[in-house]
Amino acid sequence: MIKSFRSLILTCALLPLALPLAAAPLNTSLPPKVAQALKASQLGDNALSLVMLPLTGPGTPTVYNADTSVQPASTMKLVTTFSALEMLGPNYQWKTEFYTDGTLSDGILHGNLYLKGGGDPKLNMEKLWLLLRDLRANGVTQVTGDLVLDRSYFVQPALPDFDDDGGDDNAPFLVRPDALMINLKALRFVARNDSGKVLVAVEPPIATIRVDNQVKPLNSKDCSGDVRYNPVTQPDGSISVVVSGELGIGCSSQTYLSLLDHPAYAAGAVRAIWGELGGSIEGADREAAVPKDARLLARAFSPDLAEIIRDINKYSNNTMAQQLYLSLGEKFRTDADTDDGRAAQRVIRQWLAQKGITSPHLVMENGSGLSRAERVSARELANMLQAAWKSPYQAEFMSSMPIVGLDGTMRKRLKNTAMAGEGHIKTGTLNTVRAIAGFSRDSNGNTWAVVAILNDPKPFGASSVLDQVLLSLYAQPRAVDTSPKL
Template identity: 40%
Template structure:
């Protein structure tokens, strides 16, 4: 009888009455619940409104999978009202962008190659960017000091290479060389590199210094031969200029000439289509990059795409949020506490509760697109932002990380070898959040260990 009562006590593990070890009571919010079955397993301040940092991307992913489907593709299109005579487009070319978050130089090159195959050789008019797909992209305020960092790049209907160019290094007769990829006609590269020593390269930024002076990039340093083939990125130009210059450079590489200038304009109703192109990547593929490596620009683009596909108010971000909140209502999930600024977690304003985020995760894993969401999450100790964390936890632990000043977060699920799954959300809001990262990992590992004990007790007791 005593053995049975002990097993029953373990199986019916009490909810948290106090914060996990190492935390003050108001520093952490935690919620854990089984996917198979109802109820909760453990909770602490689960209904408090907290800043989730990048774990907010899970809410955006869930909404996008349900509203767009995992096989959704972004479409780009080139149109014109001008005549095409003997390979010469006698007027402007309209480029309708719809926010493909994975559009890069290789994919744009293939689009332009197809345009060449359709008979266009020379564009005598301008390249006109049609940005009408999005009206209102939202904000990410409070990051002014990081304005030049890649993680703050705003979404754009014509986002190319996430608005970064690559400096690619090679050696020619023993001399270090550097080239900009894609080549941008308005940017010159001043190569001041010298031959350096070293048997290995690693991060090439250890050896080079890049300075921008107007339209000139000055690249200096001592580059060892081991860095042949290495690359690092630079954030250049605004999105409109970047798209136009990359288009022109790639077009010329394909033997085309023009266009003559850039402008922003909506495509006239009577324009005819020269090329319609679906993105190479599906939504499910984009979510893998977005969540494993916590890409803010992609996340913001995904929520805007939901809004563009479900227009209602004329403000694309507001329509994305409206669609997300509508999905919460449809699934019988609470809409509060929830404050959205951009859906990426790159925000000082966004708020959610550990319970709401956890219930969304549980709904996702029980639904048709649970495998797609799960596959997008970093695997502890293996890849993405969890490559060097929590690898010692047994079973399959997949968690989205979140990191901002005063915020550290983990949210996802653990799967036992026997198949049972546990949703986990742990969010730290504290001035000492960064220092508490080891305690956060320990708290999550401890919840998993207690749930393992519950499963073992249930199996042993035949419950």
């Protein structure tokens, strides 16, 4: 199979680019209002790569600057999620398991408790709580040995840190993937002034995270006060979060921070919930693989992949996209692959080649678009969308994208226009990138694949250009309905 994939890739490399989009006639210039919007934003015409391809009904494709290698930002998630839908299947699930190498007697587990990660992108606190409840229901109350974390499921690539916005190490959107990722490694801090006294809570209540509450309560009901959260690492390795500022009566403030590495967060979350359930673990926290003769104690499954990709695409979740990308690599990794990242890029290229899609510009680093290395052309992405429209999983893929003017990252865009509700569009944003890609309808009810990617050192305000792309697509000449009436 691998040899046939390689020969197909070599064959496709010799073919003309994007044959489906080469059919005449073609519009090879920008729609007038899009050109005007570019000029108003002080952007050159070549900053934009654009493809608008009719999928149903009549329409003339627009292909402009479509074969330029560009940074796609989060529109790259469409490649990751659609390829996963087809190669893993919409009902694919991940699993997380507890094992032991000891014996259970009268509620006491004499031995170690192993937590084996399976790469679940959505192992949240509720799911972990249920898994620990199952462990308790199976008769375990006390563990005499260690809490051992098995994070060996992924072979992680060595990737550079992403510092597009100056490198805020505590930003949850920068969390790296992990085979045992719990709750996206996020700590939620909530400050409340309910009765003239400010209380600050952290969830989950991990023992190594301490709160230094310095918030000044205000007597007024003005909720405009600024509450700040400043983490400070202590000599013993614990982290104190200094919470300062002012908060009015009846007001609250919250933020999410990523302050611990994956092992510390996972172990801390397990111990916090297990303690709340009345359990105890006497040993230390450490990492090791589950022994081959270990006994399964409890298992939890993730939601189906079709649900996972909704979180990835609608809310542009970078970490979940990277988890999915590595999961593809793990599934199809061979001895020739040095890590799951390289394996994922290889199988995605092979999958595209099988569909007859030539992709010389495609470069995937982590599959999320949160990267300066990732590249694609507008034509390649549009060809993939065209293939997705014909896929048995088209409905699942399309419904995972934000609906224009209604939800996800498109919730506030084009809200009060004729475009509201007419498109399923994935957005992408980096410091030098603004992008949209997905499916959108025109005023005749016909569906188009649309890809518009702006690369410029200063694309500020350029989202208006991309909005104008959708408006121009919608404003196709009104067609006469000649369909028979019953």
